[in-house]
Amino acid sequence: MTSFSPQVLSLIDELQSHADPVIAQHSQRYFKTGPGEYGEGDVFIGVRVPVVREVGKNFRDLSPAEIVELAQSPIHEHRLCAVQLLAGQFKRSKSIVQQGELFDVYLSLVAQGKVNNWDLVDSCAPYVGGYLTSIDNYMDLLIELASSENLWERRSAVMFTSALIRQGIFHPTVTLCEMLLTDTHDLIHKATGWMLREVAIRDEKVLRVFLDKYAATMPRTMLRYAIEKLRESERKHYLGMKSLLA
Numbered sequence: 001m002t003s004f005s006p007q008v009l010s011l012i013d014e015l016q017s018h019a020d021p022v023i024a025q026h027s028q029r030y031f032k033t034g035p036g037e038y039g040e041g042d043v044f045i046g047v048r049v050p051v052v053r054e055v056g057k058n059f060r061d062l063s064p065a066e067i068v069e070l071a072q073s074p075i076h077e078h079r080l081c082a083v084q085l086l087a088g089q090f091k092r093s094k095s096i097v098q099q100g101e102l103f104d105v106y107l108s109l110v111a112q113g114k115v116n117n118w119d120l121v122d123s124c125a126p127y128v129g130g131y132l133t134s135i136d137n138y139m140d141l142l143i144e145l146a147s148s149e150n151l152w153e154r155r156s157a158v159m160f161t162s163a164l165i166r167q168g169i170f171h172p173t174v175t176l177c178e179m180l181l182t183d184t185h186d187l188i189h190k191a192t193g194w195m196l197r198e199v200a201i202r203d204e205k206v207l208r209v210f211l212d213k214y215a216a217t218m219p220r221t222m223l224r225y226a227i228e229k230l231r232e233s234e235r236k237h238y239l240g241m242k243s244l245l246a
Contacts, residue, residue: 008070011059015077018055020046031076031117038151038187039117047077056081060088064105071114079114083124090128103131110152118187121155129160139172146176151185158191165198170206173199177210181218193225200229215241
């Protein structure tokens with residue numbers, strides 16, 4: 001049984017005060033917690049995401065050690081709050097050293113299996129990924145993560161590139177999307193398609209080059225996510241390329 005420090009225990013108690021068994025039951029289904037599903041065995045108490053975020057605001061200055069402590073909880077909403085706190089501290093930090101510490105905490109939580117669903121990844125990775133440009137040869141890390149057998153490390157690699165896209169750096173996203181074209185998991189198809197769409201919002205030409213090369217063979221979900229913001233005629237064109245191979 002995990003033993004929590006007073007501040008962490010106070011946060012947990014506040015989250016518990018908002019628990020709803022009906023919401024918890026819905027979340028168990030939505031986040032695929034059944035046998036053999038990607039979220040197998042996860043436990044929810046039924047606190048909606050905006051409420052988790054509001055509760056977290058009262059504990060925004062938890063130390064990294066306390067955030068790691070919170071993330072050891074078997075309760076999904078506790079771990080969600082932990083990664084939200086990491087992301088918030090990263091966004092507020094002006095220190096490269098502190099950002100590096102927060103980035104490393106996130107990676108360690110993924111490796112430990114504490115970040116084990118897509119909402120946990122997506123609540124933190126797109127923000128702490130901003131540290132990548134402070135790492136020499138950061139593409140090596142991204143490729144290593146994208147090559148992992150751990151689904152959440154692969155999704156984290158893709159979602160890290162969101163921060164790079166916001167800086168106008170697109171090649172990491174394109175490289176990982178090429179690597180993951182044959183990935184069999186729908187959550188990777190969605191993440192790669194989403195990030196390609198984010199690239200296109202800033203530079204459609206980059207997406208068109210990718211699609212001209214891969215639209216016929218890329219996973220359909222990835223394709224549909226990627227082309228969502230294109231003109232209807234272009235969407236039909238690229239979907240047609242996919243259909244010709246079907």
